[in-house]
Amino acid sequence: MNPPEGFAEFVAARGTSLLRTAYLACDFPDEAEDVLQSALERACRNWHRLRADAAPEPYVRKIIINLAISRARRRAILRFIPTHSPPDRPAPAASDVELRQVLVDGLRTLPPRQRAVVVLRYWEDLTESQTAQILGCSVGTVKSQASKALVRLRAWLGEEVTGLVGS
Amino acid sequence: MSDLESRLRHAMTEATAELRIAPDLADRVVRRTCRRKTARAKTAAAAAVAVVLAAVPAYHLIQERRHVVSVTVAENVDGVEVRDLPDGFGRAETFEVTDHGLRGKAARWSRGDRTIQVTVYRPGKLAGDYLELQQRGFLRDGTLWLRRGSGGGLISPRHDNLIWFEQDDLVVRVTTSTSAKKYLEPVAMSLHVPWDPVLDTMRVSYMPERFRLVSSEPQGILDGLGRWWRSTDRTASMAVEVVRGDRAKNLSKLRWVSWPTAEELIDVRTTAVGRSRALEGRVASKGGRIDKGRMLMWLVQPGLGVRIWAMGATDDEVRRVAEGIEPAPPPAGPSVDGVEVPPALQSVPEAARDSALGWNWTTATTYWGHPPGKGWYVAVSVHRGGLVGTDLWRKDTFHTTPRTSTFGGVRGLMTASTETVRVGGRPRLMRIRSFAWEPRTGLAVVVTTAEDTMSSTAHPDLDLDRLVGSIRARQP
Numbered sequence: 001m002n003p004p005e006g007f008a009e010f011v012a013a014r015g016t017s018l019l020r021t022a023y024l025a026c027d028f029p030d031e032a033e034d035v036l037q038s039a040l041e042r043a044c045r046n047w048h049r050l051r052a053d054a055a056p057e058p059y060v061r062k063i064i065i066n067l068a069i070s071r072a073r074r075r076a077i078l079r080f081i082p083t084h085s086p087p088d089r090p091a092p093a094a095s096d097v098e099l100r101q102v103l104v105d106g107l108r109t110l111p112p113r114q115r116a117v118v119v120l121r122y123w124e125d126l127t128e129s130q131t132a133q134i135l136g137c138s139v140g141t142v143k144s145q146a147s148k149a150l151v152r153l154r155a156w157l158g159e160e161v162t163g164l165v166g167s
Numbered sequence: 168m169s170d171l172e173s174r175l176r177h178a179m180t181e182a183t184a185e186l187r188i189a190p191d192l193a194d195r196v197v198r199r200t201c202r203r204k205t206a207r208a209k210t211a212a213a214a215a216v217a218v219v220l221a222a223v224p225a226y227h228l229i230q231e232r233r234h235v236v237s238v239t240v241a242e243n244v245d246g247v248e249v250r251d252l253p254d255g256f257g258r259a260e261t262f263e264v265t266d267h268g269l270r271g272k273a274a275r276w277s278r279g280d281r282t283i284q285v286t287v288y289r290p291g292k293l294a295g296d297y298l299e300l301q302q303r304g305f306l307r308d309g310t311l312w313l314r315r316g317s318g319g320g321l322i323s324p325r326h327d328n329l330i331w332f333e334q335d336d337l338v339v340r341v342t343t344s345t346s347a348k349k350y351l352e353p354v355a356m357s358l359h360v361p362w363d364p365v366l367d368t369m370r371v372s373y374m375p376e377r378f379r380l381v382s383s384e385p386q387g388i389l390d391g392l393g394r395w396w397r398s399t400d401r402t403a404s405m406a407v408e409v410v411r412g413d414r415a416k417n418l419s420k421l422r423w424v425s426w427p428t429a430e431e432l433i434d435v436r437t438t439a440v441g442r443s444r445a446l447e448g449r450v451a452s453k454g455g456r457i458d459k460g461r462m463l464m465w466l467v468q469p470g471l472g473v474r475i476w477a478m479g480a481t482d483d484e485v486r487r488v489a490e491g492i493e494p495a496p497p498p499a500g501p502s503v504d505g506v507e508v509p510p511a512l513q514s515v516p517e518a519a520r521d522s523a524l525g526w527n528w529t530t531a532t533t534y535w536g537h538p539p540g541k542g543w544y545v546a547v548s549v550h551r552g553g554l555v556g557t558d559l560w561r562k563d564t565f566h567t568t569p570r571t572s573t574f575g576g577v578r579g580l581m582t583a584s585t586e587t588v589r590v591g592g593r594p595r596l597m598r599i600r601s602f603a604w605e606p607r608t609g610l611a612v613v614v615t616t617a618e619d620t621m622s623s624t625a626h627p628d629l630d631l632d633r634l635v636g637s638i639r640a641r642q643p
Contacts, residue, residue, distance in 0.1 A: 008194075012365075013498055015188035103178035
């Protein structure tokens with residue numbers, strides 16, 4: 001089967017960028033490619049309609065974010081099964097290079113919707129209204145989720161490291 | 168923007184910098200979409216039959232649906248995809264190894280007493296063949312194995328250990344337990360090393376199956392930037408080179424090649440590649456006595472040309488490779504010569520565009536805000552070509568000596584100066600800062616901000632650090 005016209009070019013041009021979004025939005029890095037592939041499959045099936053609108057990327061990005069959120073929520077239900085030992089949490093490291101790794105780890109501890117807001121706002125550089133459109137919520141919700149996410153990240157980093165990062 | 172947001176942005180950029188899609192992702196998606204459609208049709212048909220044959224056990228349908236599952240990569244070992252692993256070997260155990268002075272990453276699968284291990288070594292600039300491996304101590308009792316790789320390989324006498332040079336800078340090893348040795352060659356032959364089809368702003372969309380990439384990174388070839396491929400039996404090679412700048416101003420300039428030794432292009436004739444006029448000729452040395460293949464060259468546009476130098480390849484192979492070389496798809500959003508513009512600039516009015524041909528590079532620049540000399544502005548310049556990054560390029564690009572600096576989480580070269588311009592008839596002092604970095608070989612991006620020191624309304628999105636970080640994050 002031949003790809004729909006323009007689909008292969010779109011994947012070649014924007015695939016890596018979308019993979020990076022998926023990587024940041026998913027609970028586990030291994031999931032990213034699977035989520036991207038599922039999102040592209042949906043886009044491929046609806047490609048002719050998408051091309052008419054001439055903006056496939058926001059559509060694919062929206063699917064990626066929604067898939068990542070729904071997968072994380074499904075997994076969260078399973079997490080309610082009690083375990084005898086508390087989850088491991090690495091001690092925050094203070095050096096600059098390690099700090100970045102701790103930040104990415106911290107990003108993965110955020111609830112899925114807050115993580116999506118952080119990725120869309122601070123990595124994709126989307127405006128609050130664009131982020132709200134993708135998540136299907138109000139601009140006010142985006143603002144409050146972003147604010148809560150940053151508070152959580154500061155708490156995750158701990159006082160010692162937060163001092164290095166600044167307010 | 169708070170420091171936490173800025174660091175978070177850097178952290179996310181660094182965490183994803185190494186990620187790349189597989190070149191065949193689009194094909195895989197299309198195949199899977201096609202299979203799902205077929206599977207849905209089959210499921211619907213099966214459901215219709217099930218109405219009549221209600222006694223058919225449900226698991227029959229489930230088994231049918233299993234065909235929906237696509238071929239997936241069992242493991243990615245340091246960029247090498249392991250496909251077609253035998254059933255039942257479960258998840259891989261991954262670890263790092265050091266063998267005979269080469270550091271590598273390995274994945275091992277087990278099923279009972281059967282084990283399969285794939286080890287990938289990336290020894291930097293080490294180029295060699297099976298003899299190099301043997302000298303290092305690998306499989307001293309091994310015999311020559313030439314079924315894949317650019318540099319040949321070795322197989323152990325018991326056929327449970329295989330090592331070869333896949334590329335100049337990539338050595339791969341497959342080992343199995345004696346009980347699993349029948350999987351040794353199938354696993355080795357199914358390994359897939361994805362390569363980036365994009366070369367400069369062009370895309371090499373076709374290469375015959377028998378040719379394998381010699382080096383994972385683009386390299387300087389003759390006058391431009393290119394890639395070498397070599398046939399698995401080492402009897403043929405092909406180089407695709409993208410030439411930029413004055414050397415590719417027109418077809419007659421492109422014809423003058425900086426040969427490595429005393430080669431020359433003879434029997435030149437005019438032909439066409441697609442709709443472009445092209446030149447084709449034989450490459451020879453010693454007055455035509457020594458054959459060194461043939462060369463095909465054409466202009467994509469003034470300042471951008473492509474050459475193919477093929478040795479041992481058939482005319483048909485060269486022609487098909489040439490027809491498959493096409494401009495890489497531009498980024499979805501606004502861009503400067505293939506480099507995506509940060510969203511912060513998209514709301515600022517574009518003021519001017521400029522382009523120039525260097526000796527062996529091209530420059531494309533877009534200004535936002537005001538044209539230079541007329542007020543504040545932001546400029547993004549994209550420099551491409553074989554000499555980008557060299558001293559010659561630096562001298563031509565920077566009017567003052569640049570210093571090493573870091574912006575947007577990337578190290579590069581920076582210059583700062585002031586300039587007085589007249590705005591509305593009054594003199595205004597502008598602070599001009601330029602920051603240049605090289606995201607990859609043959610590509611440099613220069614971001615310049617000219618700030619009005621008298622104005623108190625600086626635009627926060629036009630901060631140099633943020634602009635550089637945003638462009639860097641968008642690099643494919």
